[in-house]
Amino acid sequence: MTRVIHTITPWDHFSPRTGSAIPTVVDGLARAALACGDDRHAVVVERSTFQPRYDSADAIEYSGRHVSARARQYLDPALGRLALPRIGAAAYFRPLIAALRSEPPSIVLAHNAPQAAWLLRDTDHRVVLYAHNELLRTYTRREAARALAPAHAIVCVSGDLARRTRELVGRANEGKVHVVGNAVDTTGFAPGAGRSEDGPMRVMFVGRVVPAKGVDTLLRAVAGFERSELEVVVVGSAGFDPSAPLTEYETELRALAATSGPRVDFRPFVDRTGLPGLLRTADVLCVPSRWAEPSGLTVGEGLATGLPVVASRVGGIPEAIGPAGLLVAPDDPVELEAALRRLLDDPGLRRRIGRAGRDWATSHDWAWAWRHLRDVLDAVSPGRDG
Template structure:
């Protein structure tokens, strides 16, 4: 086994101050590797300008980021790709990262959401694995996919649904390199409160349904607000935790303003808690009675759902993308963008404390079985077979 280098998108913040998804995954995997009996060293390539403090689970490899890609850069790259040419703008953006990798001894390079890296690191001595957290090949023809991914040692997808979409976009010679490594969850940071009520005990306060995540249409917080409006007034409190980005004091987006107008027009009690960092998030989750993940897009994995489960919460999630695999039988699945179905699921939890307690216990058990040690063991098994 050799070392692992994580290549995250230039400019992404490897910091607990943000809770950004891919850095959270890297921190989880690297932290589990440090606890492994046969330890594997993990490093992460970091743009020096990104937010600190950095997670301490992986060795930082610092570099100076190139200029940001502009909208015109992306449009020109797409036009080049359609002509069978290289996407030179994105290659320019990743060039400083690639230079930093080439100065390191041979390792597994996990190219997180970066299809461009296997071809850029061809003949470098490194074994490059495309680590897909999203549907990355929507704009790639099969011939371009073969060109950029032909030298990839493997393609890792974070869930079955994403793997199926990725496999469909690739010729058989590349599709057979796909492996599924599901994300884990940090069960020590996220755990139930020490004074959790006994099963069947009456709630001491109004039922609290919480949303946590980026407040954007694809995440569906408006679906939760609409669902709460269908329940009797005073029965449920909705807490929306998050902002469009990673700053509490950022101006509200148009969608965030519309969401607040929707809340004011509703009879439901809705409270907004702007973005919080990962240190504050566990206590917020422990104050809730259920976590709602009402995504309207094909969420590939859903880290927040796992963190809610680790916190001992019943989870109500959209039946879409990778969310059904994350919550399993412990959660309640509803059709996406269906406030009526979501209201019915919340109604069931409010009316039946025993069922709520059963699902909370099942959530915690599922999270414990799928922690970051489990995820790293799965990834390590893939790497050792390459």
């Protein structure tokens, strides 16, 4: 296969010191490629970002250029509606694109960068847009069709995201859309000895503590439980800085927790190295998102750890959880309370769901994801019809 180069967003960190999803996906895919006997991947990364870096891919460094966020958030969509180039995004990605131009022809996996195919259209690179989110919501169909015309494929991390993407990319690009679900490191995330069933059931949330993640829904759902029945651990911060001041939302959550029956323990952001051990201290993982998460990595990590996962029935989460776990309506504390009560009252059910989750995770590890992605990339490699 032609060499694979990943691009991540400028100033994103290809390092286990961050909790960012895209570097985790890149590391998982690159590591799986090596394990499957395929060539080593590379990743284009801004040189000032966190060290140490993951050792699964070669780093191609460049010096980034800061561009006004207002230009990218407000000016660019206005230009797009007028069928004019998005000058803010072009300037923001220009140093990254320059680094790619100095590389031999490769398959470029442009993670969350719909601009990359157009900016590299005059090169011999085969560009694949790797969509982790609904990237084209500010694009008109005409602009999306033009921007993605040079793309050789579009990979989405769930069927739900692929459906929404096909509606936006224009008829000429619909056939380029493929689904490669996110996976999990089943070696790093694995069951532990298990907690005693004599004490309170420990329900854990892990992720960014922002309104979209629905931590307030979890706290409202557990308010009526007794302290002897349940305890809650909320792990995360608004961003990836554990020492950052609390946001207004984080402060509101602490006030809400003060009125709750169970004990609620707030812990700041934990990097990738500390997460597997932390999950092994839980009895249940809760993913109460109220937004349409395309494919939550935390879901798979909880399943791989052997935890019963209770998650919102929204976006790509049902695909990630498969036949394991319990799904509830988003933003519905009553339904979430009932699901937690069911697990509390039936330890045997917790064990059965946990085993089913582990089985699902082991069949959806990074080698599984890489094999599916490799099929897509083989089809767009030089010498093949794409």
